[in-house]
Amino acid sequence: MCAITGSFNKEKLKELYKLNAYRGEMSYSLATFTASGGEGASEMQLSILMQNDGPMPEELVDTLPRNENCYIIAHSQAPTTDTKNIHPAVYGSTMLWHNGIIKQKTIPEETWDTQWLLEQIVYYGWSSLSRIDGTFACIMYNNNEIYVFRNEISPLFYDDELNFSSTKFEGSKSLEPNKVFRVNFNYKQLSPVAFFETFENPYYIPEV
Numbered sequence: 001m002c003a004i005t006g007s008f009n010k011e012k013l014k015e016l017y018k019l020n021a022y023r024g025e026m027s028y029s030l031a032t033f034t035a036s037g038g039e040g041a042s043e044m045q046l047s048i049l050m051q052n053d054g055p056m057p058e059e060l061v062d063t064l065p066r067n068e069n070c071y072i073i074a075h076s077q078a079p080t081t082d083t084k085n086i087h088p089a090v091y092g093s094t095m096l097w098h099n100g101i102i103k104q105k106t107i108p109e110e111t112w113d114t115q116w117l118l119e120q121i122v123y124y125g126w127s128s129l130s131r132i133d134g135t136f137a138c139i140m141y142n143n144n145e146i147y148v149f150r151n152e153i154s155p156l157f158y159d160d161e162l163n164f165s166s167t168k169f170e171g172s173k174s175l176e177p178n179k180v181f182r183v184n185f186n187y188k189q190l191s192p193v194a195f196f197e198t199f200e201n202p203y204y205i206p207e208v
Contacts, residue, residue: 001023001024001078001099001166002023002024002075002076002077002078002087002098002099002100002166003017003020003021003023003024003075003076003099003165003166003167004073004074004075004097004098004099004137004138004139004156004164004165004166005017005019005020005073005074005075005076005164005165005166006071006072006073006074006139006162006163006164006165007071007072007161007162007163007164008068008070008071008072008161008162008185009161009163010061010062010064010072012161012163013061013072013074014058014061015169016074016163016164016165016167016169017056017061017074017076019165019167019169020076020165020166020167021055021076023076023078023099023166023167024076024077024078025054025055025056025076025077026053026054026077026078027051027052027053027054027076027077027086028051028052028054028055028056028074028075028076028077028086029049029050029051029074029075029086029087029088029097030048030049030050030051030056030060030061030064030072030073030074031046031048031049031050031072031073031074031088031095032046032047032048032064032065032070032071032072032073033045033046033047033070033071033072033073033141033146033185034047034067034069034070034071035069035071035185035186036144042145042146042182042183042184042185042186043144043145044071044141044144044145044146044185045144046095046141047065047070048064049088051086051087052086053086055076056074056076061074069185071146071162071185073097073139073164075087075088075097085112085114085115087114088114088141089112089114089115089117089118090118091115091118091119091122092122093142093143094118094122094140094141094142094143095118095140095141095142096114096117096118096121096138096139096140096141097138097139097140098113098114098117098136098137098138099135099136099137099138099154099155099156099166100134100135100136100137100138100151100153100154101113101134101135102114102116102117102132102133102134102135102136103133103134105133106132106133106134113134117132117136117138118140120132121140125194126180126193126194126196127194127196129149129151129180129196130196130197130199131199132151132199133199133200134199135151135153135154136149136150136151136154137149137150137151137154137155137156137166137175138150139164145182145183146182146183146185147180147181147182147183147193148164148175148180148181148183148190149175149179149180149181149196150175150177151177151178151196151198151199151201152177152178152198152201153198153201155167155168155174156174156175157169157172157173157174157175158172158173158175158190159171159172159173160188161188162183162185162188177198178195178196178197178198179192179194179195179196180192180193180194180195180196181193
């Protein structure tokens with residue numbers, strides 16, 4: 001398991017990171033984005049990206065800029081994950097934070113599943129998500145905008161303040177699966193931009 005957390009608020013980010021610690025703390029990444037583009041725009045500029053082995057030091061979050069337009073994304077990685085691959089996966093200027101596991105039989109040997117997933121989206125578009133055999137809940141940064149999505153098997157929760165967490169927290173709701181949402185940080189809104197299907201859900205119970 002891995003965990004994704006996100007917040008405008010540094011204290012909330014630390015709270016959510018602690019909540020998700022049981023999902024693994026072999027390595028971490030911490031990224032900040034600053035809103036730009038004027039009122040109503042959804043553009044975000046990457047300003048800081050830090051990555052290292054081990055649990056994320058709480059005091060590291062305290063060193064981040066005090067800016068109400070600064071959004072923070074943290075990712076913690078499970079002990080079963082190869083530590084040479086610390087999120088996000090990067091392709092050009094596009095980045096992907098991923099919680100889940102893509103089945104190894106579907107990807108080239110010795111390939112990092114998160115990198116492979118990112119490249120599928122870059123090469124083939126959002127429709128490629130319908131062909132991904134495995135679990136994924138993701139935050140993606142592309143063309144100065146941030147997107148969130150998950151399939152039916154991997155969890156991701158959020159609230160009206162755009163706090164995100166891989167673990168349910170007070171006041172949160174589950175992100176609707178099988179939809180890609182563009183995040184508008186100025187208006188604190190999620191707008192669906194694409195739809196896909198979960199390739200295989202072993203927990204699916206058909207309606208009678």
